[in-house]
Amino acid sequence: MATESQKKATVSSTVEDYLKVVLKIEDMKQRASTSRVARHLDVADATVTDMLRKLKKAGLLEYKPYYGAALTPKGRRMAVRILRRHRLLEMFLHQVLGYGWEQVHQEAERLEHAVSDLFISRIDALLDFPAQDPHGETIPDARGFRQVEDDLCLAEAEPGSYSVRKVTNSDPEFLAYLDKVGLRPATRFCLQERTPFQGPLKLLPQSGREPVYLGLEASGSIFVLPLKDRPRAPESDPRAPASRMAGDHAGRSGDEKAG
Amino acid sequence: MATESQKKATVSSTVEDYLKVVLKIEDMKQRASTSRVARHLDVADATVTDMLRKLKKAGLLEYKPYYGAALTPKGRRMAVRILRRHRLLEMFLHQVLGYGWEQVHQEAERLEHAVSDLFISRIDALLDFPAQDPHGETIPDARGFRQVEDDLCLAEAEPGSYSVRKVTNSDPEFLAYLDKVGLRPATRFCLQERTPFQGPLKLLPQSGREPVYLGLEASGSIFVLPLKDRPRAPESDPRAPASRMAGDHAGRSGDEKAG
DNA sequence: GAACTTTATTAGACTGGTCTAAAAATGAAG
DNA sequence: CTTCATTTTTAGACCAGTCTAATAAAGTTC
Structure with a gap:
């Protein structure tokens, strides 16, 4: 069909x-x-x-x-088709099979090549034609149209209120960390000061409440706190796993090999 | 896990x-x-x-x-694992994604190699640990145990009441035909006379009502009627597609290439 | 058991996707 | 414009999985 x-x-x-x-x-x-x-x-x-x-x-x-x-247009069509399959599959694994958002990528990576068009259209309907995947990435529609948004890089953001638009990193450990810390697509937070951190978070400026505080260590690691616990000055913090993991990933912030 | x-x-x-x-x-x-x-x-x-x-x-x-x-035992373990995956996937496609039973085989054939153990255990739970697939085949359990049943071949069956135990043929056209005609696992029917038909139906003798009649044309094709319409003598019937399709498949009834 | 048929194996080759090591093109710096 | 470093391509090889054609076992018949 x-x-x-x-x-x-x-x-x-x-x-x-x-x-x-x-x-x-x-x-x-x-x-x-x-x-x-x-x-x-x-x-x-x-x-x-x-x-x-x-x-x-x-x-x-x-x-x-x-x-x-x-x-070429033809190659692009095929690439976008795979992108759509990948993101739809991620959403399916997350919503229907209860995968954590850090688990979906790897499985989708294999399934995107194996499932039929029927499979894709069935999960699309089952999920009620979702517009985003669990990472906040936009899912191209069945005709191959994708609305490309101008996300704001964390490093470009001025202090203010934001919500996490998407997380462009598929490393399971890192995502599990963000999840633990409560930072996912749609999470709102307050950026205290401008930061050179190039991490995988893409933001959406937002007016509204700020339930989470996000800051930057001297080392370049990010950390996140409930707003009420916000420190006076955003400096070092004895949050061992957070520092380690975020640091690991902040290090490789350029581009290659990140997805 | x-x-x-x-x-x-x-x-x-x-x-x-x-x-x-x-x-x-x-x-x-x-x-x-x-x-x-x-x-x-x-x-x-x-x-x-x-x-x-x-x-x-x-x-x-x-x-x-x-x-x-x-x-070898090791090879058998691996083979049974694939069998389990295949049948669980078929059931999943049928129950969750609404595939017809004639559609599930082909898709499962690809997916059985691609999905992770996590995927399998999640759909197993989602389906509440099913014992059979849509064709009536037994699904080996997670430890690799399979209960092998002594099914009756259609050709071995004496006239009497039966229900369809399983259908060991994965040809989409043939299955679509059986489906249209209302013949699936658990369907009860009355076998009018002994038949040399070697087809893919496995029967289970059953006491109970007999809502369907299954017989054999001179040519070797099967055909099916609601019980109330049952003819006095099971002879030709102007049901063109039924005759054609069933005939096609009864012909290749031996073994090879059937699944 | 010799001749013939069927089934299985060997030999040699091809394809797709990959590698390493060597050669060549590009680009940057003096 | 030469020289050096970087990037890219070429050359040659390998592996898994497949094929065809030729050969060799096994099985069948008389």
Whole structure:
């Protein structure tokens, strides 16, 4: 019923992964260079060179040697389709099977290649056509439309009230930490002062109450406190696990290998 | 939570398919010869010879050249695990996502290799630990135990009252036909006369009402009628699609390639 | 038990996806 | 514009899984 009468140019899950990565890189407004793609996929550069040429030949992307790749409309459609499947599956695992938000990514990563269109359309309906996944990422609709929002990076935010728009990191440990600490999509908090922390939180400015306090250690780690416990000055805090874990991830805040 | 602390000798889905087929053949009390395995998997005999030797080396089965293969305990455990996954997934697709029983097999065939143990244990709980799949096949429990029942083949059945125990055929068209006609696991019916039909129906003698009549055309096709419409003598009937479809499948009633 | 048929195995090759190591192009710095 | 460092591509190889064609066991018949 769902997606009939379309040329099913079925591709391997490997190809799907390459397209997904190129889309992700393009979304970050970076050039999809051989090495960048290789880092995301954790394969050798030479492997990527080969593959990009194959994908070019298949009409899924443009590829200029020594420069990089860019999705064609066709490649983009396929990549967005996988993105949709991934996020819908994450939502399904979270809502229907009770997975923690730190558990959904890995499973969706495999399932996105294996489930049928029927499966996807059934869980879509079951979830009542959700607009976001458990991380707050927007789910492209069945036609492949995605509303791209201008999220605010934590590092760009002026002091004020915000809510967490999305968390762009899929590391289970880190997400479990955020969860423990009560920081998830839609959580509201007060940013005390500007911070250079580049972490995976994307924010939405917000007027309203501020139930949570979010601050920054000297080391660069983030920490979160109920507002009533807010310290006078946001400096060091003997919160061992929090410091450790947040620190770990703040360190790798650039881009590669984060998802 | 479910299946921790066990050596995860992860194998490819291809290997899982080979093991599954050998288990299936052994369950039919046949010798898992090279060519029989090859027919089930739809690959060349030479391919199977290679693979059986690899699987022997991996300790998953015994293999005697020019004779055939037999699962080792380890191979059997793995095969039963896949069987469990397959049937649980079928039940899940049917019950939770509303798949028709003719649709579940194909999807489960892919998913059984892709989902995690967590996924399986979650759907198991969600379905309240079902004992059978939509076709009436018994689902092995989490420890790998399976109760094997002595079902009656249609061809062995004397005239009398029965209910459908299970349908061991996964052809979507055929199953859709049986469904349309109201013949599924637990359906009760009256067998009018002994039939040489070797089809995929397994029966369980049953005392009770007989709402359905199942008979045999001269050609070997089956057909079904509500009891009140039952004809005096079970002969031809101008029910075109029924005759056609059932005939198609009764023809290939032996064993190979049926599932 | 010799001849023939069937079934199984070997031999050699191909594909997709990957690797390492070496060569080449690009780009940055003097 | 040369030189050096970085990035990318080429060359050659490997592995898993598959195929076809040729050969060799096993089984069947007379």
